[in-house]
Amino acid sequence: MSETTPIEFINLTKDFGKSHAVHALSAKVARGRITGFFGPNGAGKSTSLRCLLGLAKATSGQALIDGKAYAELVDPLHKVGAILDSRGFNGSLSGKKNLLIVAAAGGIADSRVDEVLDLVELTGAANHKTKGYSLGMMQRLSLAGALLGDPEILVLDEPGNGLDPIGIAWLRSFLRKLADEGRTILVSSHQLAEMQHTVDDVLVMNQGELVAAGKIADVQGGLSLEEAFLKIVMAKK
Amino acid sequence: MKLIKSEFRKVFYPKSFIWLTIGAMGLASLSTAPAAYAIKRFAKLALPGHGLENADVVDGIYSKSISGYLFVMIIGALAMTGEFKHNTAVATFLASPKRHHVMWAKMLVAAVVGIAVMLISTATGFIAAYLGLQQYSDAAAPHSSVFIDTLGAAVVTGAVLAVIGVAIGTLIRSQTPAVVGIVIYMYLVERLIIVFWPDGGKWLPTGLITSMTNLKVSTSAGPMTIDTSAYLEPTPAIFMLIAYAVVFALLALTTTLRRDID
Numbered sequence: 001m002s003e004t005t006p007i008e009f010i011n012l013t014k015d016f017g018k019s020h021a022v023h024a025l026s027a028k029v030a031r032g033r034i035t036g037f038f039g040p041n042g043a044g045k046s047t048s049l050r051c052l053l054g055l056a057k058a059t060s061g062q063a064l065i066d067g068k069a070y071a072e073l074v075d076p077l078h079k080v081g082a083i084l085d086s087r088g089f090n091g092s093l094s095g096k097k098n099l100l101i102v103a104a105a106g107g108i109a110d111s112r113v114d115e116v117l118d119l120v121e122l123t124g125a126a127n128h129k130t131k132g133y134s135l136g137m138m139q140r141l142s143l144a145g146a147l148l149g150d151p152e153i154l155v156l157d158e159p160g161n162g163l164d165p166i167g168i169a170w171l172r173s174f175l176r177k178l179a180d181e182g183r184t185i186l187v188s189s190h191q192l193a194e195m196q197h198t199v200d201d202v203l204v205m206n207q208g209e210l211v212a213a214g215k216i217a218d219v220q221g222g223l224s225l226e227e228a229f230l231k232i233v234m235a236k237k
Numbered sequence: 238m239k240l241i242k243s244e245f246r247k248v249f250y251p252k253s254f255i256w257l258t259i260g261a262m263g264l265a266s267l268s269t270a271p272a273a274y275a276i277k278r279f280a281k282l283a284l285p286g287h288g289l290e291n292a293d294v295v296d297g298i299y300s301k302s303i304s305g306y307l308f309v310m311i312i313g314a315l316a317m318t319g320e321f322k323h324n325t326a327v328a329t330f331l332a333s334p335k336r337h338h339v340m341w342a343k344m345l346v347a348a349v350v351g352i353a354v355m356l357i358s359t360a361t362g363f364i365a366a367y368l369g370l371q372q373y374s375d376a377a378a379p380h381s382s383v384f385i386d387t388l389g390a391a392v393v394t395g396a397v398l399a400v401i402g403v404a405i406g407t408l409i410r411s412q413t414p415a416v417v418g419i420v421i422y423m424y425l426v427e428r429l430i431i432v433f434w435p436d437g438g439k440w441l442p443t444g445l446i447t448s449m450t451n452l453k454v455s456t457s458a459g460p461m462t463i464d465t466s467a468y469l470e471p472t473p474a475i476f477m478l479i480a481y482a483v484v485f486a487l488l489a490l491t492t493t494l495r496r497d498i499d
């Protein structure tokens with residue numbers, strides 16, 4: 001089996017007008033591990049992920065999945081499951097119907113919808129309209145949507161956003177379980193402390209640039225991730 | 238196939254679909270029965286022979302049963318604007334990153350749904366016209382051809398305007414401006430053009446749809462009739478309307494469909 005890189009950014013740049021949202025990002029994500037994609041709000045995390053998933057067009061450079069552009073994947077939902085901060089649901093439909101729509105588009109059996117709703121513990125609310133869902137329920141529904149195709153790779157943009165401590169704890173153990181099944185996970189967060197105990201590797205962004213990358217322990221160097229981040233950013237100035 | 242199934246679910250799951258269909262039925266009914274009343278009421282103002290005793294005028298009332306097409310256009314537009322309103326566009330284009338496949342599926346499903354809605358609303362319009370005309374014992378019987386002509390026009394209109402709706406939704410993305418724009422254009426701009434510049438108006442969708450019903454109203458007779466004598470024959474009108482759909486669809490496929498999805 002040839003070892004391709006599950007996720008790779010190659011000199012990725014995305015401009016909006018004159019400003020660089022992402023500038024010359026080059027990084028690899030290792031297979032079977034959880035990689036944290038960290039950085040403050042506006043660092044360029046979501047933009048990078050949107051380029052990776054074919055939703056935004058890179059100004060230059062590339063972002064590849066198993067060596068291919070997302071649009072070239074034969075069966076994208078089976079390869080990659082994704083949550084984006086801008087991913088939404090039709091509030092007038094139930095969580096289940098929202099997922100049935102996606103399942104149909106991915107050629108996924110309807111029975112899988114019940115399975116993923118069960119995985120994220122939303123079975124009880126499956127038939128309720130999503131406009132009545134709490135933020136935490138929405139995040140879990142998004143996660144269920146990402147898992148529909150039983151994908152090898154998960155790309156999760158701020159899945160912890162808006163979760164209470166119990167929700168965060170649940171998310172951490174859930175991600176760990178998914179990684180233990182052999183999946184590759186790239187998870188972003190602007191709260192550096194939120195995920196630092198959950199991830200194996202980190203990519204740290206600031207103002208559109210990658211400022212640190214590697215195993216979490218190496219990047220932290222004995223400090224908390226937040227302290228390490230401030231030290232790195234100060235040193236760059 | 239996968240995308241088509243998904244698009245059908247997107248149309249039929251929300252209850253709004255039922256309301257839009259009822260809207261089309263209501264609009265078709267309101268365009269026919271009250272027309273019989275108005276023609277009768279203003280008969281004195283019209284030229285002699287252009288009242289309800291004229292079978293061509295009665296045909297004109299029945300042919301108005303096609304008027305529900307506005308809702309079909311809106312159904313088409315909502316197919317795309319809904320994705321951006323609810324932010325489901327992300328999930329849709331993650332499942333199918335080749336975006337033109339999504340648009341083809343939406344156009345096909347909208348066309349099928351558009352035909353169905355037009356058949357239902359046009360039939361409703363016929364019934365309303367019949368009931369409205371029944372109030373007047375001197376009303377002439379319609380020519381039997383008007384039913385076939387109008388239903389044929391309804392099928393073409395349903396398919397083509399649904400496709401145009403999808404294209405407009407893709408071009409505008411934002412739901413309220415797209416829907417309001419469609420209503421204002423179809424109900425105000427085109428009607429004004431048709432009244433004040435009939436030679437140009439006959440090339441616009443509303444004029445073409447009237448052409449397709451194969452109406453033969455030779456002079457401007459009453460407040461509710463228009464002069465269709467200079468209109469296109471049905472076949473060129475069909476091709477002209479399809480040409481509109483092709484232009485709008487190509488425009489959307491090559492421009493806004495490629496823009497970033499937020």
Ligand SMILES: Nc1ncnc2c1ncn2[C@@H]1O[C@H](COP(=O)(O)OP(=O)(O)O)[C@@H](O)[C@H]1O
Nearest residue numbers: 016021039040041042043044045046047048499
């Ligand atoms: N659609 C857009 N148009 C203009 N600027 C944008 C757009 N999306 C993001 N940006 C800008 O790009 C930068 C990076 O944003 P983003 O990728 O969302 O950061 P993060 O996800 O790390 O918080 C920010 O300065 C943001 O304002």
Ligand SMILES: [Mg+2]
Nearest residue numbers: 045046085158
């Ligand atoms: Mg973000």
